Structures are given as C-alpha cells and as structure tokens.
Amino acid sequence: MRYIVETRESRDLPNIEAAIKIIDPQAEIVREGPGIHLIVQVEGFRVVVTAPDLGETGSCWEYQDDEIQDPRYTPADQQRRMKELVRLGIVRLLGSFMGKTPPWGILSSVRPTKIYHYLREKGFTPSEIYEKLLSVYGITSAKARLLTDIGGFQERFFKPPEYVSVYVGxxxxxxRCHYCSFPAVSLETHRHLVARYLEGLRTETAAIGELCRSLGFRIETIYIGGGTPTSLEAEDFGRVLQWTAEAFKTEDTVEFTVEAGRPETVNWEKLEAMRRFGVTRLSINPQTMHDRTLQLIGRNHTVAQIEAAMAEAKRFDGLLLNMDLILGLPGETPEDFLDSLERVIALNPDNITVHTLAPKRAAKWGKVFSELPLPDDESLAQVSDAAVVRLDRAGYRPYYLYRQRRILADLENIGYAKPGNESIYNIQMMEERQTIMGVGAGAVTKWVVGKEPHISRYQNPRCPATYASRIVADIAKKAQQTRILLG
Ligand code: SF4
Structure with missing residues (x-):
C-alpha cells in the first residue's frame, strides 16, 4: 500500500516509515497521488496520529504522556519517548485497520530485552516495566512477560567493564546449508584455503591475547563459532583449541564453548582435544529431527548421526550440551516441529535454542524453498507458545532472546537452559553489556564504552583468503582502537 505522510519534522520520516512497515512490510511512502494519508503531530508530551482515509472509527489516535515527566527521565529519554509514541500511534491505527496485532508491538530491533535493561537502569521495577511494555511499546502480554522474565534473570550476569569475552571464528x-547467511564457506570448494587461514588465525589469536593481557582484561567467556569449527581435521582443530586456550584462558574464564554445528563432524579425537584444552560447552545443532528436511535444507547429515554425536559427547563428563532447532522450516508442519522438540528433549541436552526461520537474502531461499509450503503465521505462533510450555515442563527456562529481520510470523529466537546451565557468552553477546573481542574471518569486535554504554564495532573480512592477507594490518588497527576506547 502507498502512504502519504504529513509531519512538521522531516527528520521524523525514517521513524514513521519504520512504524508503517511493522504493519505493512511492503509499504511505499510517496509524496502525492493515491494512498493513505497519515498526519503526525507532536506537541509537548502529546502525540496525535490521524488517518482520515481509514474512516470514522479508528482514524485518530492520541496520547498525552505525563509519565515521561518523571524525574528519572532525561531530556534525551523524553525525545526518545515521543518517537516511540509516534510509532505506537501508527501501529495502533494501521494495525486495527488491517486486523494485525504485532506481538512485539513497536519493537523492530534485534534485541528487545535492551528496553528492559534501559528502564531498569532508570530505576523502574520489573512490574512497572511490564506495564510500560504494554502501554508504551504495544507488546502483547505474553511477550511482555517473557521479556521481563528474561531481562530480570539476566541482570545477575552483568559485570564491571574489565570483564570481556572472546569470539573465535x-x-x-x-x-553450505541453503538457509545460511553466516560468514561460512564449504570445505567441498574451499579446503585449499584452510592452511593459509589458520596461519592468519594463529597470528591474530596470539596478538589479541597479548593485547588483552596488556590492558588487564579479565576474559570471562570464550566462544569458538563459525562456520563449523569441528569440520577442521582433528589435528588442525586441536591446534586452534591450543592457540585459543593459551591466548585467552585464565582463572577468570568460566565458560569455553565450541560450536560443533554439524553432528557428523564430532568424534572422540576432537572431544578429547576439547577436554585437554578446557572446553566446557558444546553445541550440536540438529535444526530438525527429520531426515527429509535435513536433506532439503542442504545439511547432508542424518538424525542417526545427531543421536550418535550426542551419545559420544555425553561420555565426556561435565561438558554442557546445547542443541538448536528451527521452527518454520519449509515442508515441515507444526507437528513435525513439535515431534523434533520431543526427540531433542529425550536426548536431555542442558540447553535448547529454538530459532524461528528468517529467510535471508544471502541464502538460497528463493531458489530452493519457494515452492515448498510454509506454515501460516497463526500456526507458527501457536507452536512457539506450545514449545515454551513443553520446555518449561521439561525443566528448561528461557534465558536469552533475540529477533531477526524477516523472521517468520514476527516471532523470535529463544535460548532455554536447565537452571544454572545458561550460556553466559550468549547473554553478554546479545545484551551488548560486555566487550567482545572478535578473532577470525567475519568476527565482529564490539567495544562497550562508557556508563550509558555506547557500542563501537569492527568486523574482520568475511572471506578467509582476504582475512589471511590483511591480518597484520587489521590487528594493528584493532589494537589501536581498543587502546583508544578501553585503554
Ligand atoms: S552449519 Fe551453520 S554456518 Fe555452516 S552452512 Fe550451515 S547454517 Fe551456515
């Protein structure tokens, strides 16, 4: 649909457009011609949104916000609130016209839990925050409860700024899985790059480890991800673990995760190396427990291999195990997903992460999946609710969540854990409360700076060959930036 927006401040237009797209993702904002007129007025702490073309009922929305004058808010918070109310007005008006109630209300960001922590820092109680999530952010009560539960749980993990985490890619x-948009290449076509890549990685690991020591960083967690780290030959994999442990592991390190991803890449030799170098957590990701779907999405492994990898990993005492599932895979019914969930619960991992499919541009989505049936939004939302209940009954509690652009049914990804077995890295990385030093191709370093944290980012080249050829110059840039921001 086309929209013609009238507002006194043209700099509000991106905010208004974002709000319209929550309800109508195909929306086009035009200057003139046929379309729905939206008139946005902000005066003091009052917001009025009018849409005369939507007819008598529901054509005007207004909100006088007295709460934002609470002395805990700053002028910047007040400005932010007025923008949020403009979004709320548009979502409410267009939502009721089109019969849509977006579960996450006006939040279109990847990290909705940040709102909880922002309001906690202002001094509001969890129940006050819950009320604001409903009234200001327009979130449904189920999502507001989920968000306040997770946010409240996460607070205990926030640490002083000298604590950092490390990501190794x-x-x-x-x-290559057809739905993938991670910086990963297939060994079928790129095996020749491995040796050069590992040389670069060794150089960067040692240099960033030295930098962390010289700045007195306390490394709380280490995460080796990708890609599929365990797809390396056992000897190479062992060397990566050794470099990582030597560079970063200290008495402050409470968690060391390896993302195995593909179950067929896990074997006893690699598990032994993990034990030797102090790995505490391993992620084996089935995504589905149906062989037909595994083939369709290009994973080239079987359910039997998932079960075998879990059995092998369980012989390794004390290793926490995570399993990932994806809701909304093409060709799967809601029952298929719930069946996968049952079979994963039966394997008794410590963490289960439930993703919702987010078809992305970088993936082969269009080519491979477009002819396959996808469950409708309502069924997906119902299955997602059923998963929360089932996981709760099995003793798993949600502890982190995030959203993605184009995620199906406007849902979210949720990490569940048996109490005490949460992944601290996942919380720190998602909430952006802790600096993450990224090492390896595509790895993102995020410096968390200042009291009201501001994030600066630096991403290493995604291509393994470019990474290897640029690494020396990149290390110098990254070290200089780290010293300026956190030294
Ligand atoms: S295993 Fe993960 S990183 Fe590798 S291709 Fe599949 S989705 Fe991408």
Missing amino acids: IPFCPS
Whole structure:
C-alpha cells in the first residue's frame, strides 16, 4: 500500500516509515497521488496520529504522556519517548485497520530485552516495566512477560567493564546449508584455503591475547563459532583449541564453548582435544529431527548421526550440551516441529535454542524453498507458545532472546537452559553489556564504552583468503582502537 505522510519534522520520516512497515512490510511512502494519508503531530508530551482515509472509527489516535515527566527521565529519554509514541500511534491505527496485532508491538530491533535493561537502569521495577511494555511499546502480554522474565534473570550476569569475552571464528563447513547467511564457506570448494587461514588465525589469536593481557582484561567467556569449527581435521582443530586456550584462558574464564554445528563432524579425537584444552560447552545443532528436511535444507547429515554425536559427547563428563532447532522450516508442519522438540528433549541436552526461520537474502531461499509450503503465521505462533510450555515442563527456562529481520510470523529466537546451565557468552553477546573481542574471518569486535554504554564495532573480512592477507594490518588497527576506547 502507498502512504502519504504529513509531519512538521522531516527528520521524523525514517521513524514513521519504520512504524508503517511493522504493519505493512511492503509499504511505499510517496509524496502525492493515491494512498493513505497519515498526519503526525507532536506537541509537548502529546502525540496525535490521524488517518482520515481509514474512516470514522479508528482514524485518530492520541496520547498525552505525563509519565515521561518523571524525574528519572532525561531530556534525551523524553525525545526518545515521543518517537516511540509516534510509532505506537501508527501501529495502533494501521494495525486495527488491517486486523494485525504485532506481538512485539513497536519493537523492530534485534534485541528487545535492551528496553528492559534501559528502564531498569532508570530505576523502574520489573512490574512497572511490564506495564510500560504494554502501554508504551504495544507488546502483547505474553511477550511482555517473557521479556521481563528474561531481562530480570539476566541482570545477575552483568559485570564491571574489565570483564570481556572472546569470539573465535572458523568460517568452514562441510557443505553450505541453503538457509545460511553466516560468514561460512564449504570445505567441498574451499579446503585449499584452510592452511593459509589458520596461519592468519594463529597470528591474530596470539596478538589479541597479548593485547588483552596488556590492558588487564579479565576474559570471562570464550566462544569458538563459525562456520563449523569441528569440520577442521582433528589435528588442525586441536591446534586452534591450543592457540585459543593459551591466548585467552585464565582463572577468570568460566565458560569455553565450541560450536560443533554439524553432528557428523564430532568424534572422540576432537572431544578429547576439547577436554585437554578446557572446553566446557558444546553445541550440536540438529535444526530438525527429520531426515527429509535435513536433506532439503542442504545439511547432508542424518538424525542417526545427531543421536550418535550426542551419545559420544555425553561420555565426556561435565561438558554442557546445547542443541538448536528451527521452527518454520519449509515442508515441515507444526507437528513435525513439535515431534523434533520431543526427540531433542529425550536426548536431555542442558540447553535448547529454538530459532524461528528468517529467510535471508544471502541464502538460497528463493531458489530452493519457494515452492515448498510454509506454515501460516497463526500456526507458527501457536507452536512457539506450545514449545515454551513443553520446555518449561521439561525443566528448561528461557534465558536469552533475540529477533531477526524477516523472521517468520514476527516471532523470535529463544535460548532455554536447565537452571544454572545458561550460556553466559550468549547473554553478554546479545545484551551488548560486555566487550567482545572478535578473532577470525567475519568476527565482529564490539567495544562497550562508557556508563550509558555506547557500542563501537569492527568486523574482520568475511572471506578467509582476504582475512589471511590483511591480518597484520587489521590487528594493528584493532589494537589501536581498543587502546583508544578501553585503554
Ligand atoms: S552449519 Fe551453520 S554456518 Fe555452516 S552452512 Fe550451515 S547454517 Fe551456515
């Protein structure tokens, strides 16, 4: 649909457009011609949104916000609130016209829990925050409860700024999954890059480890992801673990995760190396427990291999195990997903992460999946609610969540854990409360700076060959930036 927007401040237009797209993702904002007129007025702490073309009922929305004059808010908070109310007005008006109630209300960001922590820092109680999530952010009561529960739980993990985490990227996979948009290449086509890549990685790991020591960083968690780190040959994999442990592991390190991703890449030799170098957590990701779907999405492994990898990993005492599932895979019914969930619960991992499919541009979505049936939004939302209940009954509690652009049914990804077995890295990375030093191709370093944290980012080249050729110059840039921001 086309929209003609009238507002006194043209700099409000991106905010208004974002709000319209929550309800109508295909919306086009035009200057003139046929379309729905939206008139936005902000005066003091009052917001009025009018849409005369929507007819008598529901054509005007207004909100006088007295709460924002609470002394805990700053002028910047007040400005932010007025923008939020403009979004709320548009979402409410267009939503009722089109019969849509977006579960996350006006929040279109990847990290909705940040709102909880922002309001906590202002001094509001969890129940006050819950009320604001409903009235200001337009979130449904179920999502507001989820968000306040997760936010409240996460607070205990926030640490002083000298604590940091480290991410090490291994951008190789046995083959490329059709839905993937991570910085990863297939070993079927790129095996020749491994040796050069590892040379670069060794140089960067040692240099960033030295930098962390010289700045007195306390490394709380280490995460080796990708890609599929365990797709390396056992000897190479062991060397990566050794470099990582030598560079970063200290008495402050409470968690060391390896993302195995593909179950067929896990074997006893690699598990032994993990034990030797102090790995505490391993992620084996089935995504589905249906062989037909595994083939369709290009994973080239079987359910039997998932079960075998879990059995092997369980022989390794004390290793926490995570399993990932995806809701909304093409060709799968809601029952298929719930069946996968049952089979994963039966394997008794410590963490289960439930993603919702977010078809992305970078993936082969259009080519491979477009002819396959996808469950409708309502069924997906119902299955997602059923998963929360089922996981709760099995003893898993939600502890982090995030959203993605184009995620199906406007849902979210949720990490669940048995109490005490949460991944601290996932919380720190998602909430952006802790600096993450990124090492390896595509790895993102995020410096968390200042009291009201501001994030600065630096991403290493995604291509393994470019990474290897640029690494020396990149290390110098990253070290200089770290010293300026956190030294
Ligand atoms: S295993 Fe993960 S990183 Fe590798 S291709 Fe599949 S989705 Fe991408």
